[in-house]
Amino acid sequence: MSRRAAFLDRDGTIVQGVEYLSSPEELALMPNAANAIKQFNKRGYLTVIVTNQSGIARGYFTEERLTGIHRRLIEMLSREGARIDAIYYCPHLAEGIIEAYSIDCQCRKPRPGMLLRAAREHDINLSASIMIGDTPADVMAGKAVGCKTVLVQPHNNGFDMPENPDFIVKDLMGAVLLMS
Numbered sequence: 694m695s696r697r698a699a700f701l702d703r704d705g706t707i708v709q710g711v712e713y714l715s716s717p718e719e720l721a722l723m724p725n726a727a728n729a730i731k732q733f734n735k736r737g738y739l740t741v742i743v744t745n746q747s748g749i750a751r752g753y754f755t756e757e758r759l760t761g762i763h764r765r766l767i768e769m770l771s772r773e774g775a776r777i778d779a780i781y782y783c784p785h786l787a788e789g790i791i792e793a794y795s796i797d798c799q800c801r802k803p804r805p806g807m808l809l810r811a812a813r814e815h816d817i818n819l820s821a822s823i824m825i826g827d828t829p830a831d832v833m834a835g836k837a838v839g840c841k842t843v844l845v846q847p848h849n850n851g852f853d854m855p856e857n858p859d860f861i862v863k864d865l866m867g868a869v870l871l872m873s
């Protein structure tokens with residue numbers, strides 16, 4: 694039976710936004726993030742991180758480094774009882790400098806490649822799922838595959854949204870409350 698998922702952006706949604714975060718020491722959970730993920734776990738949502746990591750194509754850090762960062766993130770969350778079921782990242786950027794990653798891919802948000810791949814690999818019902826993130830690209834990726842979309846906006850940073858999210862919340866816990 695297919696499952697519903699909570700697709701979660703990473704930077705600025707689960708952890709504090711740090712430009713090209715490139716070391717596990719830079720990880721700092723957003724307030725309430727672990728608790729919110731725990732609630733999604735409890736409610737039967739698969740929790741799937743989908744994150745653009747063009748720092749790899751830009752040569753700022755390697756995939757190995759990113760793997761270490763994600764290992765640490767999973768550990769920080771699990772210490773608070775929160776489980777991440779899968780992580781998908783896009784290492785690409787058309788105008789990158791590392792040749793192997795410098796492509797115009799289908800996975801860099803706002804394109805929905807990561808969500809589609811996750812749906813295939815985990816038998817996810819996209820129309821019963823939700824995409825939560827802090828930028829228009831997150832909303833657009835979610836809309837492209839028929840998810841409900843939630844924009845996390847801790848401060849009113851006044852994004853000019855080309856497509857409106859279904860909901861705007863202050864933090865991840867706000868998204869949980871919408872789902873109950």
Ligand SMILES: [Mg+2]
Nearest residue numbers: 702704705827
């Ligand atoms: Mg973000």
Ligand SMILES: [Zn+2]
Nearest residue numbers: 783785798800
């Ligand atoms: Zn990509």
